[in-house]
Amino acid sequence: MLGTAVAPGLRPDMAADEENAPAAPVRTITDLARLAGVSAGTVSRALAGNSLVNDQTRERIQALAREHGFRLNQMASRLRRQKTGVIGVVIPLGHDRRQQISDTFFMTLLGFLADELTEKGYDLMLRRVIPDRDKDWLDRFIGSGMVDGVLVIGQSDQFERIEEAADGYLPMVVWGNHQEGQRHCVVGTDNRLGGKLAAERLIAGGARRIAFLGDTAAIEFAARHAGAAEVAARLGATVEVLPTHLAPDSSAAEVADHVAVRGQDFDAIFAASDAIAVYALRELGKRGIRVPDQVRLIGFDDLPIAAQTVPALTTIRQDILGGAKAMVDLLLRRLAGEETESLVLPPRLILRDTA
Amino acid sequence: MLGTAVAPGLRPDMAADEENAPAAPVRTITDLARLAGVSAGTVSRALAGNSLVNDQTRERIQALAREHGFRLNQMASRLRRQKTGVIGVVIPLGHDRRQQISDTFFMTLLGFLADELTEKGYDLMLRRVIPDRDKDWLDRFIGSGMVDGVLVIGQSDQFERIEEAADGYLPMVVWGNHQEGQRHCVVGTDNRLGGKLAAERLIAGGARRIAFLGDTAAIEFAARHAGAAEVAARLGATVEVLPTHLAPDSSAAEVADHVAVRGQDFDAIFAASDAIAVYALRELGKRGIRVPDQVRLIGFDDLPIAAQTVPALTTIRQDILGGAKAMVDLLLRRLAGEETESLVLPPRLILRDTA
DNA sequence: CTGAAAGCGCTAACAA
DNA sequence: TTGTTAGCGCTTTCAG
Numbered sequence: 001m002l003g004t005a006v007a008p009g010l011r012p013d014m015a016a017d018e019e020n021a022p023a024a025p026v027r028t029i030t031d032l033a034r035l036a037g038v039s040a041g042t043v044s045r046a047l048a049g050n051s052l053v054n055d056q057t058r059e060r061i062q063a064l065a066r067e068h069g070f071r072l073n074q075m076a077s078r079l080r081r082q083k084t085g086v087i088g089v090v091i092p093l094g095h096d097r098r099q100q101i102s103d104t105f106f107m108t109l110l111g112f113l114a115d116e117l118t119e120k121g122y123d124l125m126l127r128r129v130i131p132d133r134d135k136d137w138l139d140r141f142i143g144s145g146m147v148d149g150v151l152v153i154g155q156s157d158q159f160e161r162i163e164e165a166a167d168g169y170l171p172m173v174v175w176g177n178h179q180e181g182q183r184h185c186v187v188g189t190d191n192r193l194g195g196k197l198a199a200e201r202l203i204a205g206g207a208r209r210i211a212f213l214g215d216t217a218a219i220e221f222a223a224r225h226a227g228a229a230e231v232a233a234r235l236g237a238t239v240e241v242l243p244t245h246l247a248p249d250s251s252a253a254e255v256a257d258h259v260a261v262r263g264q265d266f267d268a269i270f271a272a273s274d275a276i277a278v279y280a281l282r283e284l285g286k287r288g289i290r291v292p293d294q295v296r297l298i299g300f301d302d303l304p305i306a307a308q309t310v311p312a313l314t315t316i317r318q319d320i321l322g323g324a325k326a327m328v329d330l331l332l333r334r335l336a337g338e339e340t341e342s343l344v345l346p347p348r349l350i351l352r353d354t355a
Numbered sequence: 356m357l358g359t360a361v362a363p364g365l366r367p368d369m370a371a372d373e374e375n376a377p378a379a380p381v382r383t384i385t386d387l388a389r390l391a392g393v394s395a396g397t398v399s400r401a402l403a404g405n406s407l408v409n410d411q412t413r414e415r416i417q418a419l420a421r422e423h424g425f426r427l428n429q430m431a432s433r434l435r436r437q438k439t440g441v442i443g444v445v446i447p448l449g450h451d452r453r454q455q456i457s458d459t460f461f462m463t464l465l466g467f468l469a470d471e472l473t474e475k476g477y478d479l480m481l482r483r484v485i486p487d488r489d490k491d492w493l494d495r496f497i498g499s500g501m502v503d504g505v506l507v508i509g510q511s512d513q514f515e516r517i518e519e520a521a522d523g524y525l526p527m528v529v530w531g532n533h534q535e536g537q538r539h540c541v542v543g544t545d546n547r548l549g550g551k552l553a554a555e556r557l558i559a560g561g562a563r564r565i566a567f568l569g570d571t572a573a574i575e576f577a578a579r580h581a582g583a584a585e586v587a588a589r590l591g592a593t594v595e596v597l598p599t600h601l602a603p604d605s606s607a608a609e610v611a612d613h614v615a616v617r618g619q620d621f622d623a624i625f626a627a628s629d630a631i632a633v634y635a636l637r638e639l640g641k642r643g644i645r646v647p648d649q650v651r652l653i654g655f656d657d658l659p660i661a662a663q664t665v666p667a668l669t670t671i672r673q674d675i676l677g678g679a680k681a682m683v684d685l686l687l688r689r690l691a692g693e694e695t696e697s698l699v700l701p702p703r704l705i706l707r708d709t710a
Numbered sequence: 711c712t713g714a715a716a717g718c719g720c721t722a723a724c725a726a
Numbered sequence: 727t728t729g730t731t732a733g734c735g736c737t738t739t740c741a742g
Binding site: 004070073074086107108111124125127129140190282285305310343346 | 698
């Protein structure tokens with residue numbers, strides 16, 4: 001990191017509060033109470049806008065608070081009230097997903113979650129964890145007393161651990177894949193159906209030998225592959241997995257490798273994510289393989305980039321915004337004690353120019 | 356949101372703790388103390404791994420804690436210790452930046468910040484704010500008692516407000532542009548220099564009439580433009596601003612419009628960000644305008660996508676990872692009372708195929 | 711309508 | 727080495 005250090009500007013002393021009074025430091029509710037000539041309890045009530053305080057005293061106290069820039073200590077308030085107003089969001093970086101917090105799909109989901117939670121008056125505590133290194137990642141977060149509920153972004157390879165946590169903890173909602181009879185509340189796309197849609201499209205276009213670029217250790221990807229394989233089997237085509245991880249550095253190299261070594265063996269590629277598809281598209285272009293004439297290509301997610309490639313990427317869309325809203329909605333209902341069901345969102349085939 | 360609701364699996368009653376004892380709920384340190392036959396103080400010390408506790412009792416207490424899945428209530432602990440272990444990260448969505456939390460650049464920075472903070476043992480509290488709606492956004496966060504320090508991602512159009520906050524609050528570091536004599540500690544790219552590099556490259560390639568696609572209400576973008584304009588003036592070229600906002604929906608349309616209406620007036624485009632550059636590239640392609648032969652194009656940021664476009668995007672790289680590390684490092688030093696200087700990172704021209 | 715008092719669950723002197 | 731005690735700053739009964 002070669003940068004230039006720059007000296008800060010002069011910091012003028014803060015203007016003396018009033019006249020030349022020695023800046024009364026009003027940090028606690030008790031300070032404010034003394035100033036207002038009332039008790040701490042009254043200040044607390046006044047600040048809460050609470051019912052039964054004399055309108056005048058309330059006004060007066062609020063004005064005083066404003067004037068002195070007073071804020072409640074949330075830590076104390078929340079301890080006392082036994083609720084934090086904070087929702088924890090965890091991104092488990094399991095199996096090959098090192099450094100994948102910057103994964104575009106998850107980050108987009110995170111952005112929407114932040115918007116939704118803010119909307120509902122909650123703060124968001126973000127935690128990235130590496131389950132292999134910290135077996136206790138989920139329980140630690142849940143039991144920390146720092147959050148009222150937990151949102152998990154992606155099951156990674158932690159399905160079982162999440163199941164266990166869900167047995168003793170209601171306010172948790174997970175983004176991921178749905179399994180028959182699972183116990184944790186999940187919101188996610190019907191990955192299997194998405195895989196089917198992709199394979200159908202590819203095969204309808206004439207494909208017979210499909211390469212699946214992705215890592216089937218991740219449960220979502222496994223489902224996408226399974227859906228494609230099912231359709232292929234039915235329609236007389238094949239799907240072969242060419243393991244491709246998501247870490248930004250390895251991903252591009254792996255794709256290049258697959259195309260170089262096995263490029264001739266396939267007439268179609270089903271990429272487990274748009275990110276992978278973009279790499280594939282570029283690699284095919286480099287080698288002069290025409291898309292979709294020689295090789296058909298289809299992605300998954302419909303990230304903004306999908307519409308911007310040349311040729312534009314045909315893909316399976318996940319409803320990220322809808323998913324985020326649903327996650328927050330379900331979580332709030334669970335916070336209220338309701339035992340909600342999981343929600344499986346339908347994927348949609350977005351036809352563009354690569355398949 | 357049309358989805359399929361799915362019933363949760365059966366939730367088996369939790370196995371009775373031991374034998375058939377009526378599940379002792381050990382939630383507080385006092386519960387644990389009773390169980391261990393010691394005082395709360397000792398438990399606290401034991402759990403903290405603290406020095407002067409008998410090795411045996413410590414072991415015993417820790418085992419007991421594990422066995423009962425006990426966790427400290429962080430809210431209480433943190434209130435008592437007067438430190439939260441949480442760093443607040445704010446993304447102000449000022450001027451045209453509605454919904455821009457999903458902006459790729461900021462999200463990438465956020466990802467790295469999360470990694471760095473985790474590394475240092477801090478939690479991250481994320482808050483997206485709309486300054487126009489909440490004038491008090493920064494002070495509210497700072498004074499909430501929920502965070503030990505604050506990282507601000509982007510100055511948006513809130514330069515003055517951040518300056519004011521910095522006068523009374525040391526542990527804050529901002530990502531953004533550096534101004535002569537400013538009072539808040541900032542980490543960021545030398546945007547002006549970046550603008551110069553871009554213009555120099557464009558003009559060296561033969562450009563004379565450069566369009567700047569961006570919104571100069573944002574201070575970083577204004578600096579990029581200013582740098583380019585300075586170089587252009589010196590070398591006998593011109594730079595004209597074609598206002599382009601960053602919100603994902605408006606951005607593409609605005610770019611299309613600019614290219615359609617003014618496309619003939621320019622022989623080069625300097626895009627304020629890679630996101631905008633990608634739109635421009637696509638739009639030029641659509642209209643059969645050859646890049647870089649007819650129009651040279653250069654972006655800013657060097658996001659992963661820049662290497663993936665066809666032709667690959669020439670751009671000005673910002674060192675996001677280095678920036679994130681620096682922000683955290685400076686913040687920790689400020690937390691320790693040091694009055695650190697700002698850090699200006701050098702941008703770097705990444706030559707690819709569009710200029 | 712307001713004050714006094716009792717904690718939320720934990721930590722850190724200060725004693726023992 | 728451990729127990730006791732006094733709070734962190736706030737909210738909320740319960741009296742008045």
